[in-house]
Every structure is written in structure tokens, then in C-alpha cells.
Amino acid sequence: MAVAQVVALLRAGAPPAAAWSRALGVRVDLAGLPDADELAPVVGGAQHARSVVAAARLAGDVGAPLGGVLDAVSGALVAEAEARAEREASLAGPRATTQVLLWLPVLGALLGWALGADPLATATDGGAGTAAVSLGVLLLVAGRLWTGRLVAAARTAGEGTA
Known part of the structure; x- marks a missing residue:
């Protein structure tokens, strides 16, 4: 849900740094990537935070739209949470x-x-x-x-x- 808020702000035209800051209240570095330590409690753990940061870094490196990449990562995190709850x-x-x-x-x-x-x-x-x-x-x-x-x-x- 938290990553979906960032995606919504990105699709509304907000720059990545502002989207991370406004939606989740986390600091970002000069490249616009969120701080994984601050992101961890918001997205459900350090592993999820590293995944989100890696996806954001990948989107920036290859020039893919950050919103689309984060949307895919968000879907994967939701599917994992649902599988864990079912288990x-x-x-x-x-x-x-x-x-x-x-x-x-x-x-x-x-x-x-x-x-x-x-x-x-x-x-x-x-x-x-x-x-x-x-x-x-x-x-x-x-x-x-x-x-x-x-x-x-x-x-x-x-x-x-x-």
C-alpha cells in the first residue's frame, strides 16, 4: 500500500524525491532513491525495503518509468504477503x-x-x-x-x- 502511494504521486507528476518524501516521509539521496533503513518499517521489513530501493535504482539506470517498475514491485510484495497469510x-x-x-x-x-x-x-x-x-x-x-x-x-x- 505504501509503495502504491508513491506510484500515485509519480503518475500525478511529482518528482521521485518529492513522491517518496510526501507519501512515506522517508529521506532520499541525491539520485532520488529512498533510504532503505527508513523505508523498512513502512514497507514491511528490510528485505522488502532493499527490493524497492533496488527496483528504483534499476528504473533510474535503464530509464524505465519509475511508477511502472514500482507498481510491479508493489504487486509482488502484495502477492508475497497474501501467500504468507494463507500459509x-x-x-x-x-x-x-x-x-x-x-x-x-x-x-x-x-x-x-x-x-x-x-x-x-x-x-x-x-x-x-x-x-x-x-x-x-x-x-x-x-x-x-x-x-x-x-x-x-x-x-x-x-x-x-x-
Whole structure:
């Protein structure tokens, strides 16, 4: 959205330095390029700011209209943000399922206690109950680690390929 404001001012006839300054309030150098450090919080991070500055520099070097180049970069940044939001929405289900599965053993023990059983005594008797609880805890930890890795891999899938 921020880059689109600059594009609108450029298409209205404003010089690049004035467009950057008026639309986003960032300083520009003598070549009319915005300061990447000031631009970063406005456009969503240092990587996006470097992309916008590189596109502006490229437009100046090859003589392309800055508005058109920034419009294309803005479209790419919006598409990336939408993809990231869709990826996070897709991962909400697996994260919620992980949380539910982590609490199920605790709820099972509480339910057993409410029904009159003694889950603590069964878990610490040194026999089959202890073996079952130990195996359950190991499988719970393994499942949590595995799910965490899968979610982390899915979250970062596709990043860095642009």
C-alpha cells in the first residue's frame, strides 16, 4: 500500500524525491532513491525495503518509468504477503490439533481420577502402568517435536525462492 502511494504521486507528476518524501516521509539521496533503513518499517521489513530501493535504482539506470517498475514491485510484495497469510491460516489447524493432543493425557488422567481410579498410583507402581506412562510420554515428546518440525518446514516453504 505504501509503495502504491508513491506510484500515485509519480503518475500525478511529482518528482521521485518529492513522491517518496510526501507519501512515506522517508529521506532520499541525491539520485532520488529512498533510504532503505527508513523505508523498512513502512514497507514491511528490510528485505522488502532493499527490493524497492533496488527496483528504483534499476528504473533510474535503464530509464524505465519509475511508477511502472514500482507498481510491479508493489504487486509482488502484495502477492508475497497474501501467500504468507494463507500459509499461516493453513497452519492454524495443525497447531491447534497439536495443542489438543498435548492436553489429552492430562485430561485423561483427571477423568480417571474423577471416576475413582488412581492414575498416579498406576503410573508409579513400577509395573505395566509405569511402562505405559513412560512410553506415552516418550511418544508425546516425539510427536510434538515431529509436528513442530513439520509446521516449521511448512511455514518456511517457498521463502527465499523469489
